Amino acid sequence: MAVSSRDLPPLYRQWAEHYRQAMVAGTLPVGLRMPSVRELMQRHSVSLSTALQVLRTLEAEGYLEARPRVGYFVRAPGAAGLGETTDPDPSIPVPQLNGTEFVGINERISWLLEQGRLADVRIDLGSAMPAPELFDGPALNRHGVALLREFPDILVQGHSRPGTHPLFQAAMARRALESGVQVAPQDVMSTLGNSEAVNLALSAVAESGDVIAVESPTFYGLLQAVEAQNLRALEIPSSSRTGISLEALELAVQQEPRLKAVVVVPHLQMPNGALMPDEHKARLVDFCVRHQLALIEDDIYRELVERNEPQRPLKAWDRHGQVIYCVSFNKTLAPGLRQGWMNGGRWHTRIHMLKFAKTRNMQVWAQLLAARAVESAAYDRHLRRMRQVLRQQRERSVQAVARYFPVGTRLSVPAGGLSLWIELPPGVSSSQLFEQALALGIRVAPGPMFSNSGRYERFLRLSCGLPFTPDVEAAYATLGGLVQSLLEADPLQRSAA
Amino acid sequence: MAVSSRDLPPLYRQWAEHYRQAMVAGTLPVGLRMPSVRELMQRHSVSLSTALQVLRTLEAEGYLEARPRVGYFVRAPGAAGLGETTDPDPSIPVPQLNGTEFVGINERISWLLEQGRLADVRIDLGSAMPAPELFDGPALNRHGVALLREFPDILVQGHSRPGTHPLFQAAMARRALESGVQVAPQDVMSTLGNSEAVNLALSAVAESGDVIAVESPTFYGLLQAVEAQNLRALEIPSSSRTGISLEALELAVQQEPRLKAVVVVPHLQMPNGALMPDEHKARLVDFCVRHQLALIEDDIYRELVERNEPQRPLKAWDRHGQVIYCVSFNKTLAPGLRQGWMNGGRWHTRIHMLKFAKTRNMQVWAQLLAARAVESAAYDRHLRRMRQVLRQQRERSVQAVARYFPVGTRLSVPAGGLSLWIELPPGVSSSQLFEQALALGIRVAPGPMFSNSGRYERFLRLSCGLPFTPDVEAAYATLGGLVQSLLEADPLQRSAA
Numbered sequence: 001m002a003v004s005s006r007d008l009p010p011l012y013r014q015w016a017e018h019y020r021q022a023m024v025a026g027t028l029p030v031g032l033r034m035p036s037v038r039e040l041m042q043r044h045s046v047s048l049s050t051a052l053q054v055l056r057t058l059e060a061e062g063y064l065e066a067r068p069r070v071g072y073f074v075r076a077p078g079a080a081g082l083g084e085t086t087d088p089d090p091s092i093p094v095p096q097l098n099g100t101e102f103v104g105i106n107e108r109i110s111w112l113l114e115q116g117r118l119a120d121v122r123i124d125l126g127s128a129m130p131a132p133e134l135f136d137g138p139a140l141n142r143h144g145v146a147l148l149r150e151f152p153d154i155l156v157q158g159h160s161r162p163g164t165h166p167l168f169q170a171a172m173a174r175r176a177l178e179s180g181v182q183v184a185p186q187d188v189m190s191t192l193g194n195s196e197a198v199n200l201a202l203s204a205v206a207e208s209g210d211v212i213a214v215e216s217p218t219f220y221g222l223l224q225a226v227e228a229q230n231l232r233a234l235e236i237p238s239s240s241r242t243g244i245s246l247e248a249l250e251l252a253v254q255q256e257p258r259l260k261a262v263v264v265v266p267h268l269q270m271p272n273g274a275l276m277p278d279e280h281k282a283r284l285v286d287f288c289v290r291h292q293l294a295l296i297e298d299d300i301y302r303e304l305v306e307r308n309e310p311q312r313p314l315k316a317w318d319r320h321g322q323v324i325y326c327v328s329f330n331k332t333l334a335p336g337l338r339q340g341w342m343n344g345g346r347w348h349t350r351i352h353m354l355k356f357a358k359t360r361n362m363q364v365w366a367q368l369l370a371a372r373a374v375e376s377a378a379y380d381r382h383l384r385r386m387r388q389v390l391r392q393q394r395e396r397s398v399q400a401v402a403r404y405f406p407v408g409t410r411l412s413v414p415a416g417g418l419s420l421w422i423e424l425p426p427g428v429s430s431s432q433l434f435e436q437a438l439a440l441g442i443r444v445a446p447g448p449m450f451s452n453s454g455r456y457e458r459f460l461r462l463s464c465g466l467p468f469t470p471d472v473e474a475a476y477a478t479l480g481g482l483v484q485s486l487l488e489a490d491p492l493q494r495s496a497a
Numbered sequence: 498m499a500v501s502s503r504d505l506p507p508l509y510r511q512w513a514e515h516y517r518q519a520m521v522a523g524t525l526p527v528g529l530r531m532p533s534v535r536e537l538m539q540r541h542s543v544s545l546s547t548a549l550q551v552l553r554t555l556e557a558e559g560y561l562e563a564r565p566r567v568g569y570f571v572r573a574p575g576a577a578g579l580g581e582t583t584d585p586d587p588s589i590p591v592p593q594l595n596g597t598e599f600v601g602i603n604e605r606i607s608w609l610l611e612q613g614r615l616a617d618v619r620i621d622l623g624s625a626m627p628a629p630e631l632f633d634g635p636a637l638n639r640h641g642v643a644l645l646r647e648f649p650d651i652l653v654q655g656h657s658r659p660g661t662h663p664l665f666q667a668a669m670a671r672r673a674l675e676s677g678v679q680v681a682p683q684d685v686m687s688t689l690g691n692s693e694a695v696n697l698a699l700s701a702v703a704e705s706g707d708v709i710a711v712e713s714p715t716f717y718g719l720l721q722a723v724e725a726q727n728l729r730a731l732e733i734p735s736s737s738r739t740g741i742s743l744e745a746l747e748l749a750v751q752q753e754p755r756l757k758a759v760v761v762v763p764h765l766q767m768p769n770g771a772l773m774p775d776e777h778k779a780r781l782v783d784f785c786v787r788h789q790l791a792l793i794e795d796d797i798y799r800e801l802v803e804r805n806e807p808q809r810p811l812k813a814w815d816r817h818g819q820v821i822y823c824v825s826f827n828k829t830l831a832p833g834l835r836q837g838w839m840n841g842g843r844w845h846t847r848i849h850m851l852k853f854a855k856t857r858n859m860q861v862w863a864q865l866l867a868a869r870a871v872e873s874a875a876y877d878r879h880l881r882r883m884r885q886v887l888r889q890q891r892e893r894s895v896q897a898v899a900r901y902f903p904v905g906t907r908l909s910v911p912a913g914g915l916s917l918w919i920e921l922p923p924g925v926s927s928s929q930l931f932e933q934a935l936a937l938g939i940r941v942a943p944g945p946m947f948s949n950s951g952r953y954e955r956f957l958r959l960s961c962g963l964p965f966t967p968d969v970e971a972a973y974a975t976l977g978g979l980v981q982s983l984l985e986a987d988p989l990q991r992s993a994a
Contacts, residue, residue, distance in 0.1 A: 107850075110850050110853075113853075127655070129655030130655065132650040132653045132654050132655075134653075135652075135653035136653075137649050137650050137651075137652060137653040138649055140652045140653065141645040141646070141649060141651070141652065144641070144645045144652065144862075145642050145645050145646075148638040148641045148642050148645075149638070149642075152634050152635055152638060153629040153634050153833075154634075154638070154833055155632075155634060155637045155638060155641065155831045155832075155833040155834050155866075156629045156631075156632035156633075156634040156637065156831055156832060156833055157629050157832065157833050158624070158626030158627065158629075158827075158832040158833070192689055192856045192857075192859075193856065193857060193858075195854075195855065195856050195857045196855065196856045199854075199855045199856070203725070207705070207727060208704070208705035208706075208727060209705075221854065221857070224850075224853065224854035225854050225855065227854070228700070228850075228851050228854040228855060230704060230705060330655075334652045334653055335652075335653060335654065335655040336650075336651055336652040336653055336654050336655070336860060336861055336862065337652050337860065338857075338858065338859060338860050353604075353607050353721075353725075354725050356607075356610075356718075356721065357692075357696075357718065357721035357722050357724070357725040358692065358693065358696045358722065358725060359689045359690065359692050359693045359696070359856070360689075360690055360692045360718070360835075361690075361835065362689075362835060363833060363834065363835050363860075363863070364833055365641075365833065366860070369652075
C-alpha cells in the first residue's frame with residue numbers, strides 16, 4: 001500500500017482498510033493470528049496509538065476477534081455487528097393441514113416473479129443465479145464444439161430407451177463415488193436440471209392429496225412443484241445451523257398419516273444456508289427408513305461448500321434405497337446447459353417410467369459435454385476458483401449489510417454458496433421492501449416467497465452471485481436506507497420514540 | 498435399362514421391374530398416365546404381347562390402375578394386393594370407464610420396451626424414429642458450432658423467467674403463420690420435445706381422476722402420459738382415413754361428465770396415418786368450444802405430409818383459445834436436439850406456471866439452433882428431400898408387405914410419415930409375432946401397445962424410417978413367414994383346412 005497523507009483518511013483507517021481487503025480476498029484467512037501491536041509498529045513505522053486503532057477498528061467492524069492475552073484473530077465477517085438469524089421454533093410444525101394454506105403459492109410466486117420481470121431491474125439481488133463470469137464459458141464451448149466435430153450425428157441420432165448416455169452415467173457414478181455415494185452407472189438417470197429430478201421423485205412417491213415434508217423456510221420452486229402436483233407441503237422448521245428439525249419431523253409423522261416424503265437440501269440449504277451435520281444426516285436417513293418415508297435429497301449446492309472436510313450426501317448413509325438423490329450442474333458448471341441427474345433408490349424403475357412418459361429422452365450432446373467437463377482436471381480447479389470468488393463476494397455483501405442496514409438486522413453467514421438469508425429488525429416488512437426496492441430498479445427476494453404459511457415476512461434473501469461492483473454496494477446502501485425508513489415508519493417504533 | 502436375354506427373367510418382367518423402380522423412386526408419380534401399349538412397343542422395340550404383359554403385371558402388383566378406354570395410371574402402391582385396414586366401429590366408444598382398464602399401460606409398455614431393449618435387435622422396425630441419414634447432421638452441427646463461437650456465455654448465462662428465447666419465439670411464430678396459425682411471439686413457450694408439451698397441457702386442464710379422450714388406436718406415449726398423471730384415457734375410435742370419430746366423441750361427452758380434453762394428432766395420426774380433412778377439423782374445434790373441452794393438438798408430423806395442398810393445424814380454426822398447440826422438431830429437424838414448443842391457448846398462463854414449477858428453463862443454445870435451422874432456406878429443401886426419401890422407403894415397405902405377408906393382410910397407405918399400420922389376417926396375434934420376431938433379432942411394435950383396451954391384437958406398426966436395405970427386405974420376408982405360420986397354427990384355420 002502506498003500511503004501519502006494529503007486528502008486521505010487518517011493513517012489508522014488506511015491500514016485498517018489494507019488489512020480488511022486482505023481478509024476479504026482471503027489472503028488472511030479466518031482463524032489466522034494478526035500481527036501484534038509491536039509488529040505493526042515496526043512493519044509500517046506507525047505509532048503505538050495508530051497500531052492499536054487499526055486493530056480496534058477491525059475488531060469493531062467484525063473482522064477481528066480479540067482473545068485476551070493472546071492477540072487478535074481473523075474471524076468470519078458479519079458475526080460481530082450482526083447477530084445470528086432466529087430459527088423457526090422447532091417444537092411446532094407449521095400448522096398447515098387445515099386446507100386453505102395449501103393453495104395459491106404458484107399464483108403468489110408467479111405474481112412476484114412477474115412483477116420482478118416487468119420492472120426495469122438494474123441490480124438483481126433477487127435470484128440465486130451465479131454470474132456468467134463465475135464459470136469457464138470458453139472451456140465449455142470448446143468441449144461443445146469438439147463434440148459436434150467428433151460426432152456428426154449427435155443431433156440427428158434418435159435414441160432408444162433409456163435415453164441416458166452410458167458415458168454420462170459412468171462419469172456421474174465416478175464423481176458420486178468420490179463424495180461417498182455408491183450408484184451403479186446404469187442407475188444414473190439424466191434429467192432437465194434438478195427441478196425435473198425433484199418433480200419426478202415427488203410423482204413417484206406420492207399421489208394427489210398426499211403430504212410432503214419440506215424445510216421451512218424452503219426454496220419457493222419446491223413449493224411450486226408440490227402444489228403443481230396437487231400435493232400438500234408441510235413446513236418443518238429448519239435451523240440455519242443444522243437444517244431440518246428432526247424433533248418437528250417426529251411430531252409430524254405422528255400427526256400426518258398421509259406424509260409420504262421429506263425433501264431436504266442438506267448442503268447450503270436454500271435460503272438459510274444450513275449445512276446439515278453428519279450426525280443429523282445419519283439420524284434423518286434412519287428416521288425415514290423407520291417410517292417408510294421417501295427422503296428426497298436435492299444436492300445442488302454441495303460443491304460450493306467451503307470446508308476442508310468433505311461433505312457427504314445423505315445418499316452416502318443410504319443402505320435401503322430410501323434416498324432419492326437429485327443433482328444438477330446449474331450452479332456449479334453451466335447454468336445454460338440444463339443438465340442434471342438422479343438416482344431414485346427403491347423407486348428408480350418407477351421414476352424411469354415416469355420420466356419416459358413425461359419428457360422422454362435427453363440431449364446426448366449436453367450429457368457428453370457435462371461428462372467431459374466434470375471429468376477434466378479443470379473442473380476441480382474451476383470449483384476452487386468459484387468458491388473463492390463467491391467467498392469474496394459474500395464477505396463484501398455481509399460487510400455491506402453490517403454497514404448499511406439498521407441495528408437489529410441479523411444474518412448467519414453460510415459456509416458457501418450464493419445467497420444470504422437476512423432477518424430484518426422487528427416491524428419491517430420484506431414485501432414492502434421488495435416493492436419499494438423494485439421501484440428503484442433493485443430486485444430482492446422477500447421472505448414470504450420461501451413459505452406457504454406467511455412466515456418470514458421479516459426475512460430477505462439476497463444473492464451474492466454478482467461481482468461486488470460499486471453499483472452493487474450502492475444497491476446495498478439503498479436497501480439499508482429503505483429498511484431504516486420502514487423501521488421508522490413502524491407504529492411500534494414510532495410509539496416507542 | 499440395359500437388357501440382355503441370357504440368364505435373365507423374361508423380357509416383360511424386366512420392363513415391368515424397370516417401371517416399378519421408377520414408380521418407387523417417384524420418377525413416375527401417383528396419378529401419372531403410363532405410356533400406351535403402342536408407345537411401349539415403339540419405345541422399347543417389344544412385341545404387343547410383351548407390352549401388354551408389362552402393364553398387366555404392374556396392374557396385378559398394384560402399381561397401376563386401368564381406366565377403361567383411357568389407359569393405365571400410376572396408383573398408390575399396396576392398394577391392390579392389400580385391402581384397406583378396418584376402422585374401429587365409430588358407434589361405440591371403447592367401454593372403459595369401469596376402472597380396471599385404466600391402470601397398467603405403463604407397466605405393460607415398459608415391459609415390451611424393456612424386452613425390445615434387452616434383446617439383440619438387428620433390424621428395428623419397431624420405433625417410429627427416422628434414421629440419422631434422413632437429416633442434415635453436418636448443417637446442424639455447423640449452426641451449433643457457430644452459436645458457440647458467437648455467444649461465449651451461451652452455456653453459462655442463467656435465465657430469468659420466462660426461459661423461452663425471444664429469437665426462438667419470433668422464428669416459431671413466423672413459421673406457424675405460414676401454416677395458417679396466429680400465435681404472438683411472446684405466447685410461444687419452449688418445451689423438451691412435444692412429450693413435455695402434451696404433458697403440460699394435460700396437467701393444466703385436468704386433475705386426478707379426470708377423463709381424457711384419446712384416439713383409438715393412439716401413440717402409446719400418450720397413454721403413458723395420461724396414466725402417469727392419474728388421468729383416465731377414454732378411447733375414441735379413429736379412422737385411418739379421417740381421424741377421430743366425431744360421432745363417438747359426441748356420445749362420449751354425453752356419457753362422461755369428467756371428460757376434460759381431447760388429444761389428437763390431426764396430421765399423420767400415430768399409428769394409423771390418418772389425415773384429418775379440413776371439414777372435420779372445423780367441426781372438431783367447434784365441438785370442443787361448445788362443450789368446453791380443451792383440444793390438445795399434437796402436430797409433430799405435419800411437415801412430413803406429402804400433399805400439394807397445404808395442411809392447416811386445428812389451431813388455425815381456433816378463435817377462442819380452445820386449442821393447445823404442441824409441436825416439436827424430433828421428427829423433422831433433429832431428433833437429438835429435443836426441442837419443441839407450445840401455445841396453451843386460454844390455458845397458456847397456467848401452463849407457463851406449471852412448466853416453471855416442473856422443469857424451469859430450457860437451453861438457449863438448442864432454441865437458437867432450432868430457430869436458425871428453421872429460418873434457413875435449407876430447411877424447406879431438407880423437408881422436401883426427407884419426404885421423398887421417406888416415400889421411397891414407405892413404398893418399398895408396402896411392396897414388401899404385399900409380397901411377403903399372407904393374403905388377408907391389410908394396410909392403408911398413409912400420405913406421408915414414418916410408419917405403416919398393418920392389419921394381420923384373422924387369427925394372427927401381433928403379440929406372438931413380436932416375441933417370435935424379437936427372438937430372430939427383428940423388433941416390431943405390436944398393436945396392443947396402441948390401446949388400453951386390448952384392441953388391435955391383430956395390428957402391427959412397422960417403421961419406414963430406415964433405409965430399405967436388403968437386410969430390411971429380408972426382415973419383411975421373415976416377418977411374412979412368421980405371420981404365415983401363425984396363421985396356419987390358428988385353430989380356426991386348421992379346422993377350416
